[in-house]
Amino acid sequence: MAQKFELLEKAAVGSERKIEIPEKLPVIPTRTNMLVYPSAVMPLYVGREKSLAALEESIGKFNQMVFLVSQRDITKEDPEIEELFEIGTIARIVQLMKMPDGNYKILVEGLTRAKLVSVEEKENSLIVVVEKLKGKGRKSKMLQALVRKVKELALRYVSMSRRFPDEAIMALEDTSDADKFGDFVSSMMPFSLEEKQRLLEEIEAKDRLNTLMELLTREIEILSLEEELDKRVKEKIEQGQKEYYLREKMRAIQEELEGEEDEEIKELKNKAESGELPQEVKEKAEQEISRLEKMSPYSPEATVVRTYLDWLLNLPWQEETDDEIVIRDVRKTLDSNHYGLDDVKERILEFLAARRFSKNLRAPILCLVGPPGVGKTSLGRSVAEAMGRKFGRISLGGMRDEAEIRGHRRTYVGALPGRIMQMIRKLKTRNPVIVLDEVDKMGISFQGDPASALLEVLDPEQNNNFTDHFLEVPFDLSRVLFITTANVLYSIPAALKDRMEIIEIPGYTESEKYHIARDHILPKLLEEYNMDSSKFRITPAAVRDVIRDYTREAGVRELDRNLAKIIRKATLKIAEGSDSISVGVNELGEFLGAPLFKESDFRKHPEVGVVTGLAWTSVGGEIMYIEVLPVAGKGKTIITGQLGDVMKESAQIAASLARKLCDDERFSEVFEKKDFHIHVPEGAVPKDGPSAGITLTTAIVSAVTGRRVRNDIAMTGEITLRGKVLPIGGLKEKLMAAYRARMKKVLIPLANKRDLEKVPDEIKSKLEFVFVEDIGEVLKEALIPGDGKEH
Known part of the structure; x- marks a missing residue:
């Protein structure tokens, strides 16, 4: 076909043959309102199959003549003869050109009017008999x-x-x-x-x-x-206000022609009238729709109003999910998804049990505080699943803009509601479970204080009328169950902390980690990697060794990563031809490399001037070795190890107290001719906190007297210049660190005795607790008697 049309192009272009109009002509139906009249030269585009066939017939057999007649319905793709007008124009094709899309552009010259008399042929192209029409041509x-x-x-x-x-x-x-x-x-x-x-x-x-x-x-x-309409509109506006002029012109034309109302406005009105909206919201929507009717649809202000109405009318003002509260099933769901966390589960079950009796009960604002990886965020998802509610999560970490919570003012294009309202619209219910992650990591900038903006959101007395700056109408947040998470409490503002019920989640014990790995992590990983349990097995002892020798964390994230690494290597071995893989204690080195933490990491023997302290960090408790070494000098104190101001002050207090405790002629020369170098290993890691006083004092006294410090004792507590032991915070995390380090005895301030209630029984059973009130009791327990320079 392409070769044939190339020949047709050559035959058509530049043809100067005498015009002889035959009685029969091929028909090309036109579907445009630009008709070809006699004596007119016009371009046409030919692309339909029958039209291309007629074009071929015209150039090949009919002296480049064609009968052009318009379709009655120009949208019809393949019209029948009855769907064409009877009167058309006989035209001559004077030029033909192939277009890049495969269609043809022809230039036609209209010759004379003609009437379609009869159809001669209808197979490939339409051939008709035509009768030429010509007027009498009388001049008058x-x-x-x-x-x-x-x-x-x-x-x-x-x-x-x-x-x-x-x-x-x-x-x-x-x-x-x-x-x-x-x-x-x-x-x-x-x-x-x-x-x-x-x-x-x-x-x-x-x-x-x-x-x-x-x-x-x-x-x-x-x-x-x-x-006239232009003139009427121009009289109403100032010179140069083009946008307003166009808007008024459109309105005047609509009034003159009695145009129909905009479909978009109709739809918005129907939503406002038919939707179950509070009265205040309905009035606000009607007011904004009335403003929108008077605006140009292309103005920036109209775009802002449309966006506003879209949010206002599509929020779930009345829609909510029914709580499916069966306490036995809820407890089963929480236990199946999370191991341990008994305090949190108990508090949630208390709320749900009360909810069964009172539908108007305000939802509590729970704040789960604990190190990373203990399951704070996933607990919110489990609560939503147990209650049959929808779940959403908002990360607040690094947030510095108050508008992220309260929304932007509607003063510019692109303004949006805050992330709370965005999440509620996304979930399409007014009573979801929303987890606000990292509530302790918000910042303050010139854009405002987002923590202060959260006060209204998280206050059960106020959040039933929360007003977003963008929406400007109150929304009831009291039905939302907010669960916030944080790693630390001290960075949460006091006013915000006061509005939340704090539930502290300590790190997991070794036994709890083992059960979590066995019941949750391994089944999840086997499913993710599509690994058949008959082809892969890891022994309980190997799992415990992974926990003990390859992780040192409060949560289970590193444990998850190590188990995933083992399974990945197992899949590689199976892909290379192994039938099944069994991982025991002896194979761990092949899969994970050398152990990261071994017994050698801890003190094996009592030493002089080295004491095991306990520290709290945002990722859980850690053991901390404090070393003191007397060196030749003049009684100065040298402090290294990236210690903060609080620990430096503790070191000065400890040095002064040690001088008092060792006020003896045997030790006076040590204080006069020696400098005391105090160091806390891992010097690149900053350290600070008010709980190392007794540890520092014990280390200095040990270095002065030469008495060794027991290696199976850890201690925590602040000290005064009079030698009194003060209480500390983070006891649970510190005791878990001592438990992981296999300490036998822990010295803790007597004032912290009440905090032992929150410590897991597994830890209590493995550790001996000694409650101390002054430094004398500490030294009696920590220093080995009959050792060193005094007897």
Whole structure:
């Protein structure tokens, strides 16, 4: 077909053969309101299969002649003969060009009007018998008058519309033949398809000119009306306000033509009327819709109003999910998803049990505080699952903009509600469970204090009327169950902390980690890696060794990573041909490398000047060795190890107290001729906190007296200059660190005795606790008697 059309192009272009019009012609249906009139030269695009066939027939058999006739319905892809007008134009193809999309562009010259008489052939292309139509062509004064009148109207229309080129105006003035003039005006004017067809069907020039005079008079009246509307609008606005002018012009035209109301406005009105909205919200929506009706749809302000209405009308003002509270099932769900965390589970079950009796009970604001990896965030998901509510999570870490909570003011394009309202719209319910992660890591900047903005959100007495700056109407947040999470408490503002119920989650014990690995982590990983349990096995002893020798953490994230690493290496071995993999204690080195933490990491023997202290960190408790070494000097204290101001002050107090405790002639020379170098290992890690006083004092006294410090004792507590032991915080985390380090005895301040209630029984059973009130009791327990320089 491509080769054939190349030949057709060569045959068509530049053909100068004598024009002989045959009685039969191929038909090309046109579907545009630009009709081809006699004596007119116009481009057409041919792409339909039958039209291409007719084009081929025209150039090959019919002397490049074709019958152009318009479709009655221009949207019809494959019209039947009955769907074509009877009157069309016989045209000659004077040029043909192939387009990049495979269609053809032809240039046709209209020759004469013709009437479709009968259909000759309908197989590949439509071949019809046509009858040429020609007027009588009589000249008269009336005809000349009509030409002048139509020319006057046409020139007037052209000058008013200002959208015709100068060449068209010159052609109008130069054409005098009535027949050709009528066809020229008919082709250039923007009439409808029916009107242009009517002009084509007018055989006599006189009738055609009369019709043109009627149509042009109507079009000039419409243009005059538009000018009048323009003038009316311009009188109402200031010079240069183009946007307002266009808006008023549109309104005036709508009033004049009694146009229909905008579909978007109708839809917004229906939503406002049919939706179950609070009265205040409904009034606000109606007010904004009324404003929107008076605006240009293209103005920035209209965009802001549309965005506002979209949020206002699509929030779940009344939609909520029904709580499915069966305490036995809830307890089962929480236990299956989380091992341990008994305090948290008990508090949640208390709330849900009370909820069964009172639907109006305010949801508590729970704050789960604990090191990373203990399951704070996933606990919120389990609560939502147990209650049958939808779940959402918002991370507050690093947030510095108050508008993230309260929303932006509607003063600029792009304003949005705060993340609380965004999450509620996303969940499509007004009573979801929302976890606010990292509530302790918000900052303050010139954009405001997001922690202060949370006060209203998390206050059960206020959040039933929470007002977002963007929405400007109150929304009831009292039905939302908020669960916040934090690693530390001290960085949470006191006012915000006061509005939340604090539940501390300590790190997991070794036994708890083993059960979590066995019941939760390993089944999840085997499912993720599509690993059959018959092909992979890891022994309980190996899991315990992974916990003991390859992780030292409060949570279970590193344990998860190590078990995942073992399974990945197992999949590689199976892919290489192994039938099954069994991982025991002896194989751990092959899968995970050398142990990161071994017994050698802890003190094996009592030493002079080295004491095991306990420290609290944001990721759980840690053991901390404090070393003191007397060196030649003048009694100064040298402190290294990246200690903060609080620990430096503790070191000064400990040095002064040690000097008092060792006030003996045997030790006076040590204080006069020795400097005491105090060091806490891992010097690159900053350390601070008010709990190392007794540890520092014990280390200095040990270094001065030469008495060794027991290696199976750990201690924590602050000291005064009088030797009194003060209470400390983070006892649970510190005791867990001592438990992991396999200490036998822990010295803790007597004032912290009440905190032992929160310590897991597994730890209590493995550690001996000694409660101390002054430094003498500490030294008696820590220093080995009958050792060193005194007896």
